[in-house]
Amino acid sequence: MVDLRPVLYTLGSLIALLAVGMSLPTLADFVVDNPDWQTFAIALCLTAMIGGMLMLSTRGSGENLNLKQAFLLTTSAWAVLPAFAALPLAFSELDLSYTDAYFEAMSGLTTTGSTVITGLDTAPPGILLWRGLLQWFGGIGIVVMAVAVLPMLQVGGMQVFRVESFETAEKILPRAAQISGLISGAYVAFTSLCMIAYMLSGMSAFDALVHAMTTISTGGFSNSDSSFGKFDSLSTDTICLIFMILGSMPFILFLQVIRGRPLALWRDEQTRGFLLLVAFLCVGVTIWLMVFKNFTLEEAFRYGSFNIISVLTGTGFASADYSQWGAFSASLFFVVMFIGGCAGSTSCGMKIFRFQVLLKSMRSWIEHTLQPNGVFIARYNGRPIPDDVRASVMSFMTLFLGIFLILSFGIAATGEDWITSLSSAGTAIANVGPGLGDKVGPAGNFSGLTDAAKWMLSFGMLIGRLELFSVLVLFSPSFWRV
Template identity: 45%
Template sequence: MPSQTIRYAVFIASMAGLYLSAAMLVPAAMDFYFGNPDWQVFTVSAFTVGAICLASATANRGVPAPFSRRLGFLVVNFLWITLSVTGAIPLYLSTLGLDPADALFESVSAVTTTGATVISGLDSVPPGLLLWRSMLQWFGGIGIVAMGLLVLPFLKVGGFTVFKMESSDTSEKPFARFAVFVRAFFAIYIGLTVVCTILYAVLGMSEFDAVNHAMTTMATGGFSTHDASFGAFQSPALIWTGTIFMAIAGLPFSVLILFAVRGRLDALRDPQILAYGCILALMTLILALSLRLSEGESFGMALTHSAFNIVSVVTTTGYASLDYTLWGPFAVALFFLATFLGGCSGSTAGGIKAYRIVIIFSSIRSGLMRLIYPNSVRPVRYGSVVVEPEMQRSVFLFVCAYFGIWAFGAIALAATGLDIETALSGSITALANVGPGVGPVIGPAGNFSSLTDTAKLILVFLMLLGRLEILAVLVLLIPAFWRE
């Protein structure tokens, strides 16, 4: 591989690390205001990391390499590794006393918007550290949308190219100029975060809780400032507000931009949005009826908690309003299934994603029809658009790799001494970037602190694999990728 390509990828990652080091001054100011000594940790980390990243950027500055698939793969991987390691430094040096594996796990969980945590006693953690965790998730959400809409479609490994395949616009991007699109995306992402913050504050959260939860809601990350997660706020109005904003964050941002900026109502007819909405509505209704019949809960409260927790898991946010593992085996099985699904392509959500589910079901239907009518032509469709064979292969390759890595991850976790329930749910919750698993150890009422360092590092790798759509990481393991 040309050295210019590697150097340019390092330059981009170094600039991202430089910006993140500057962001450390925000929690530093927060801790300084409240008299917490961790302000010194954030300040020292900011200047140290900033100096290293600035030196690296300066050393690798030069003529930009032409964008290619190899450069794209390198940039995606280098960016997430840089952000993960950089984000872990103040966590490791802080008064929390985290070891390197714990600090890296918490940082990777944040920037991949997974939401799994190794920190207990969140209610008493210094505000600067809580804010830093939320900021990492919010920044991670920005990077995920940008990657899913602008980078991965070009690399043809994921991030379904909504610009070419969505039914509302089959030929053009939402905006002809890239800069206009970027401004529109930032305006909507920041605007939704601000509106969510205001509503949370008006409905009963403290200003600090509102800011943190709004950032992690829009990032579908799920980090909370309380051990009880969203269960610390039992107001139905707050719970429904969180449900709505999580559902919005699971929608394609390109469609949100078309709708908000251009008034394109037809953009909402994207087939993956219909599938996404039907999955949420059906699973919520089934779970609410189950709770009403088995637990004797009023249908209103059953619907409230079912909607919140189903939307939280499907969008891979990972909040919990209650310990849903206590709702019985049927509920646990339903949530385990929901862990695999994910939101829409081009959103901050993880998982398999709705567009792949649409294509898989269309492929199955087309195959069954050809069994009945062997001589018929039954193309695989995404709405009114015919899905090209290359896209079909990409989807099935991803899904096969997804389930294979989940199985190998579960076996690796079981080898560290975890029980089969924890190993199976831990592997998929990391790969899908959901956060909580099932069972007493890593369920919504627990956390990942009791796991061994080896298990945590396995989960770190799975979180990065899932966030980068698997194939974008695995391609770096092929020797041919590095050859000239």
């Protein structure tokens, strides 16, 4: 039987930290005399009480987690925290149902960016700040998990990064906790720089703060129903584009740059592949909009690059309704949403490195088929790709597509059309945000879906954010055996 005490103690600590975060929107609403400050205060006290009780009742249970406990904590944290984060949303003046509030909170903490809230332009500042904080907390949580937890759990090929993170040959600092602390510092620094840049481009301080948090976390929550279309500014769009790209690159490599290895980012095969893909998509979409949609060069680059990279990185901001650009753009955006950014970033999707591992493995198999007596070794970052990494990557990608299809059929069973079903399922499991079509596209939101569909999509966001196996392993009877 799994000893739950260390898991509950750590979970209690995370719940208590979430309560501390609620103090900021409480103060924001109190300053402007919005009655929702009382809702946040009550939710804060309730959350802090439960978190504190869990910590006190399991105190002294030990700090080290074994493999099973790590799996259980990873999933329970991302499933339970939205339940508490939803409380101020459910009881605020927005008058959301608990289903809608949980969906919004899950979308925030998983940095998905799908929303059920309308009237964001006139929403209370506390709610807007809380949505931004949820994505910001979720973003740093994902980065730390990708560095310290997923390589240990060997989820979906992530063990390939265990060498770079912790083995002696490539170790940056001696302990994972120190690495996580430095990554958090870089995360805060990028957020601050993004906020300052937004303010210089003309944003108000509050808008700049919230959008900086949701940009660097590649989350995509905005303070306006029209997202970045509200600002209609080339400089603002460009700043967002730059920081979306930065947020989608491995944060651990930024530490190497700071420590005197300025070419670390470019020498990393994953980052190099990601940047080349970004350049290819920006140029390709720009040319396509100019040739087939009669956009000017500036319009094509500004709207095309911003929106395609927003989808690729899983941020989900929109500066235009790209679902109205025709069938080709809809198909391209739909495919791109599954790719995602780099492992070790706040981005989502399948991740660039898995496609690279798959392509290198296919190439070595083809070469071996043509020359059976030859020795062909697939390499990643100069190292041979272990067989277990290849198997993990292929299993992950197969399972990812399988769950996507199951989730799509589940949404369709609630009465939705296939465009809505496929795109909403894809955007949930890939943690992107907006889907396609009039209902869940960049000009709409998810409020029109049934409660059953929202719960299914909430599970899809959870399982997609935690790399599938971290969640599914809990459904195995053998996991719970001694």
